Amino acid sequence: MREDFQFRLDRLSDHRTLMALVASDAMRDATTALLTSDVVLASKVIGQETFLNDMLAQGEQVSLDLLAREAPVASDLRRVVSALWIVSNLHRMGILAVHVARTAERRGPDTEVPAEVRTIIEMMGQVAVHLSETAGRLLNGSDVSAAASLESEDDLMDTLHRQLFDALFAADWSHGVAAAIDFALLGRYYERFADQAVAVSRRVVFVITGENIGGDRTAAALDATSAIR
Amino acid sequence: MREDFQFRLDRLSDHRTLMALVASDAMRDATTALLTSDVVLASKVIGQETFLNDMLAQGEQVSLDLLAREAPVASDLRRVVSALWIVSNLHRMGILAVHVARTAERRGPDTEVPAEVRTIIEMMGQVAVHLSETAGRLLNGSDVSAAASLESEDDLMDTLHRQLFDALFAADWSHGVAAAIDFALLGRYYERFADQAVAVSRRVVFVITGENIGGDRTAAALDATSAIR
Numbered sequence: 001m002r003e004d005f006q007f008r009l010d011r012l013s014d015h016r017t018l019m020a021l022v023a024s025d026a027m028r029d030a031t032t033a034l035l036t037s038d039v040v041l042a043s044k045v046i047g048q049e050t051f052l053n054d055m056l057a058q059g060e061q062v063s064l065d066l067l068a069r070e071a072p073v074a075s076d077l078r079r080v081v082s083a084l085w086i087v088s089n090l091h092r093m094g095i096l097a098v099h100v101a102r103t104a105e106r107r108g109p110d111t112e113v114p115a116e117v118r119t120i121i122e123m124m125g126q127v128a129v130h131l132s133e134t135a136g137r138l139l140n141g142s143d144v145s146a147a148a149s150l151e152s153e154d155d156l157m158d159t160l161h162r163q164l165f166d167a168l169f170a171a172d173w174s175h176g177v178a179a180a181i182d183f184a185l186l187g188r189y190y191e192r193f194a195d196q197a198v199a200v201s202r203r204v205v206f207v208i209t210g211e212n213i214g215g216d217r218t219a220a221a222l223d224a225t226s227a228i229r
Numbered sequence: 230m231r232e233d234f235q236f237r238l239d240r241l242s243d244h245r246t247l248m249a250l251v252a253s254d255a256m257r258d259a260t261t262a263l264l265t266s267d268v269v270l271a272s273k274v275i276g277q278e279t280f281l282n283d284m285l286a287q288g289e290q291v292s293l294d295l296l297a298r299e300a301p302v303a304s305d306l307r308r309v310v311s312a313l314w315i316v317s318n319l320h321r322m323g324i325l326a327v328h329v330a331r332t333a334e335r336r337g338p339d340t341e342v343p344a345e346v347r348t349i350i351e352m353m354g355q356v357a358v359h360l361s362e363t364a365g366r367l368l369n370g371s372d373v374s375a376a377a378s379l380e381s382e383d384d385l386m387d388t389l390h391r392q393l394f395d396a397l398f399a400a401d402w403s404h405g406v407a408a409a410i411d412f413a414l415l416g417r418y419y420e421r422f423a424d425q426a427v428a429v430s431r432r433v434v435f436v437i438t439g440e441n442i443g444g445d446r447t448a449a450a451l452d453a454t455s456a457i458r
Contacts, residue, residue, distance in 0.1 A: 064310065071300035169407055178398055180406045181413040
């Protein structure tokens with residue numbers, strides 16, 4: 001029974017690593033679709049939504065079954081509970097990538113990302129992908145030091161978010177209201193994606209140390225959208 | 230031991246009902262602050278953030294303790310696990326109300342909400358408050374029928390969200406880029422607040438029926454921001 005439990009816990013861990021990979025690839029492709037006006041690539045990312053929903057449902061179901069049938073204690077209990085949190089964070093990351101792709105699709109094949117925000121969006125995409133890759137490695141190897149680097153990269157995301165809003169609010173913004181709204185919302189998607197990656201890392205720390213520092217609480221504290229202007 | 234467990238489960242239930250009340254009041258006050266340019270009221274809502282964070286941490290800690298010490302099964306297990314999800318949803322609702330209040334505070338005391346969006350924002354606020362009040366009653370009384378009404382009210386929120394974007398994108402929008410960005414983001418805060426309330430109701434249904442229909446999954450499917458334009 002214990003061997004079966006460990007086997008299923010390991011499978012749950014693989015499941016989350018896969019979800020992190022899906023979120024990471026989706027965000028990379030969505031950003032490329034946005035920057036290159038590639039509606040076919042955008043549509044490919046949007047098509048991942050059902051898969052993301054299924055992975056969330058499976059992850060939750062396996063975690064609930066493990067809790068119900070094995071009544072784990074101590075570090076095993078922490079692993080199962082954290083899995084419930086983490087699949088939700090990773091799912092949300094994937095959905096935020098889908099939001100980016102939907103924006104790219106709606107803007108259409110013949111649109112340009114304005115020069116004033118292009119580099120910022122490029123960098124936000126790179127930081128987001130790197131954060132999700134780091135979260136994936138954390139989920140694999142339980143390397144607590146990676147959790148700290150993840151938080152400092154999230155600070156970089158906040159700085160980029162601030163720069164994005166500075167560009168949108170600049171007196172010489174000449175691309176109209178619609179584009180400004182698009183990039184304000186896109187900024188929020190990237191920033192929330194980063195927050196969710198940090199929440200994953202906080203939950204991994206909880207598994208290792210038993211100290212619940214509150215994945216969502218931190219994300220909320222770092223969620224500075226409304227304060228940045 | 231069982232009596233103590235039931236007592237602590239009931240206290241956890243009270244805790245969530247209180248969180249729903251805090252989220253509801255915060256959203257009502259934040260909307261009033263926005264519509265009346267009342268920066269003092271806005272600042273009062275923003276001051277709730279620490280309290281919201283503490284309530285999340287307490288709710289999670291009590292749930293984790295119950296899981297670790299009592300190893301509950303069947304419907305008791307569902308109650309504890311759903312509590313972990315629900316405190317996170319309710320916390321997020323409170324934080325979104327804080328975002329609305331931050332926007333009101335930043336816009337300052339001498340600003341007007343443009344007539345084109347004023348009624349829509351008023352209604353979004355009313356629907357949001359009603360949704361969180363209904364969620365609070367669901368958490369109290371386990372009335373599954375209220376869950377269905379909550380979902381149809383969320384549809385109303387999506388309609389309002391669409392109307393808001395129509396107004397912002399209208400050719401005769403004359404209030405500038407900054408105001409358009411403010412109201413686009415505000416629209417997203419109200420819509421996400423509604424999604425989280427629906428997620429709470431889905432989790433309550435899970436407690437009663439044992440059927441996990443995925444609070445976050447539903448929220449994601451209903452989260453139509455990127456599709457509405």
